[in-house]
Amino acid sequence: MQTYQDLLKSISPYLFGVLISTGLGLIIGLEREFDKLKEKGFAGMRTFPIVAIIGFSIGNLKNQFTPWIVVISLGCFVLFLALYHFSHKLEEYGQGLTTNLALIATFILGVMVSVEFYREAVATAVIIVTLLSLKTRFRSVISNITSEELFAFIKFAIIALLILPFLPNKSFGPNNLLNPFEIGSIIVIVSLINFIGYFLVKFAGSKKGIIITAILGGLISSTAVAWNYAAKSKESPELSKKYSAGIIAASAIMFPRLAFMVYIFNKELLVYIALPFAVLTIVCLAATFILIRKDDNKPNTNINLGNPLDILNAIGFGFIYLIISFAVFYSNQYFGERGLYYSAFIAGLADTDAITISMSKFSLDTNNLLLASSVIIAATLSNMFVKLGITVLNGSKVAGKSVGYAFGSVIVLGLIYILFN
Structure with a gap:
C-alpha cells in the first residue's frame, strides 16, 4: 500500500x-x-x-x-x-x-x-x-474604547517602542547593578501586565480577566502581578478577593516555571524538587479556587477599573526592584558566604530565577541534590514573603488577609520540608 x-x-x-x-x-x-x-x-x-x-x-x-x-x-x-x-x-x-x-x-x-x-x-x-x-x-471593542484608553495605548506604545529601545544597555555602578535598559524593561513589563489586565477585566469580565492576566503575568513575573493587583485591590475594594486570587494564581505558576529551569540545568535535581513544588502549587491553586468560589457571583456594575496605564505604579515597582538588588549585593558584601540558606533568603527577595539556576549548577558539581532542593525552596519562600508584604502594604485589607492565609500555608509547609531534610 x-x-x-x-x-x-x-x-x-x-x-x-x-x-x-x-x-x-x-x-x-x-x-x-x-x-x-x-x-x-x-x-x-x-x-x-x-x-x-x-x-x-x-x-x-x-x-x-x-x-x-x-x-x-x-x-x-x-x-x-x-x-x-x-x-x-x-x-x-x-x-x-x-x-x-x-x-x-x-x-x-x-x-x-x-x-x-x-x-x-x-x-x-x-x-x-x-x-x-x-x-x-x-x-x-473599538466602539467601547474611551479616549482615555486610547491615549493610554499611545503612551504605552511610545514607552515600549520609542523610549525603551534607545535606553543604553550598559551596566555600571556597584556590581554593575545599574542598567537603564533592564530597569526600563521592568517598567514596561509591569505596564504591559497592567494594560492587558485592564482590558481583560473590561471585556472578558472581572473574574475571567483577572485570573487569565495573573496566569500570563506569572510566566513573566509573579512579583509584578502582586504589585499591580495589590494596588488594584485598593482602587477597587469590591474586587479584592478576585485580585487576591490572581496574586495567588500567579505565584502558583512560579513553581512549574522554576521546575522547568531545574530540568534544563540539572534533570536529576528535578526528582527532588518535583514533589514539594507540586504540593505548594496545589495549595496555591486550591486557595485560588476557594477565593473565586467564595466571592459572590453577582455581576459587578459600576466597577472602578482605575487607570489603564499606571506609569507611576510601574516606575515605583522598578524603584523597589532596584533597592532590593542593592540590598542583595551589599548583604553578600558584608556577611559573605555564611550559608546557602542565607544567600537563598536574600536572593529570593529580588528574584528566584537566578538562585534556582545557580543551585542547579551547584548540585551538578557537588551532587548534593537534597541540599540544593531545600535551598531553592527557601528562596521561593522568601519570594512569597516579599509578595505577601507587597499585598499587605500596597493592597486592601481584604486582599492582605486573603493572600496571608494562602501564602502563610505555603511558607509553613515549605519550612517543614526544609527542617525535615
Whole structure:
C-alpha cells in the first residue's frame, strides 16, 4: 500500500504547488464567502483559489523569463482591482477595500508557494483569515474604547517602542547593578501586565480577566502581578478577593516555571524538587479556587477599573526592584558566604530565577541534590514573603488577609520540608 509520503513524492512539484495554492485560496475565500452572506461584497470561494493559482503560476514563469514578470503582473492585478473598485457597476457589491487587499495578499501567497515558502504562506494565510473573521469583534471593542484608553495605548506604545529601545544597555555602578535598559524593561513589563489586565477585566469580565492576566503575568513575573493587583485591590475594594486570587494564581505558576529551569540545568535535581513544588502549587491553586468560589457571583456594575496605564505604579515597582538588588549585593558584601540558606533568603527577595539556576549548577558539581532542593525552596519562600508584604502594604485589607492565609500555608509547609531534610 502506498504511504502518504510516497503519494506526495509521486506528485510533480508543480501540481503540489497548485494544490497548496488552491488550499490557501479556499481558506481565505471561505471566510469572504461567509462575509458576503451578511454584507455586500464580491469574490469568494471560487475567486480566491483562482487568484492564488495565478500567483503561483506567474511565480514559476519567472525562472523561464524574468523576475520582473511577478512585479509587472502584481501591478496589473492591483490596477485591475482599482478600476473595478471605482467602476459604476460596483455599487451593487459594496465599497469596502478589505476584499481587494485580501485578493492582493492571496496573489502574493501564490508567489510564495512558487518559491517553496510553504509554511510561511500557510501561517500568513491563517493570520489573514483570523484578522478578517474578527471584524465584528474589533468593531465591538473599538466602539467601547474611551479616549482615555486610547491615549493610554499611545503612551504605552511610545514607552515600549520609542523610549525603551534607545535606553543604553550598559551596566555600571556597584556590581554593575545599574542598567537603564533592564530597569526600563521592568517598567514596561509591569505596564504591559497592567494594560492587558485592564482590558481583560473590561471585556472578558472581572473574574475571567483577572485570573487569565495573573496566569500570563506569572510566566513573566509573579512579583509584578502582586504589585499591580495589590494596588488594584485598593482602587477597587469590591474586587479584592478576585485580585487576591490572581496574586495567588500567579505565584502558583512560579513553581512549574522554576521546575522547568531545574530540568534544563540539572534533570536529576528535578526528582527532588518535583514533589514539594507540586504540593505548594496545589495549595496555591486550591486557595485560588476557594477565593473565586467564595466571592459572590453577582455581576459587578459600576466597577472602578482605575487607570489603564499606571506609569507611576510601574516606575515605583522598578524603584523597589532596584533597592532590593542593592540590598542583595551589599548583604553578600558584608556577611559573605555564611550559608546557602542565607544567600537563598536574600536572593529570593529580588528574584528566584537566578538562585534556582545557580543551585542547579551547584548540585551538578557537588551532587548534593537534597541540599540544593531545600535551598531553592527557601528562596521561593522568601519570594512569597516579599509578595505577601507587597499585598499587605500596597493592597486592601481584604486582599492582605486573603493572600496571608494562602501564602502563610505555603511558607509553613515549605519550612517543614526544609527542617525535615
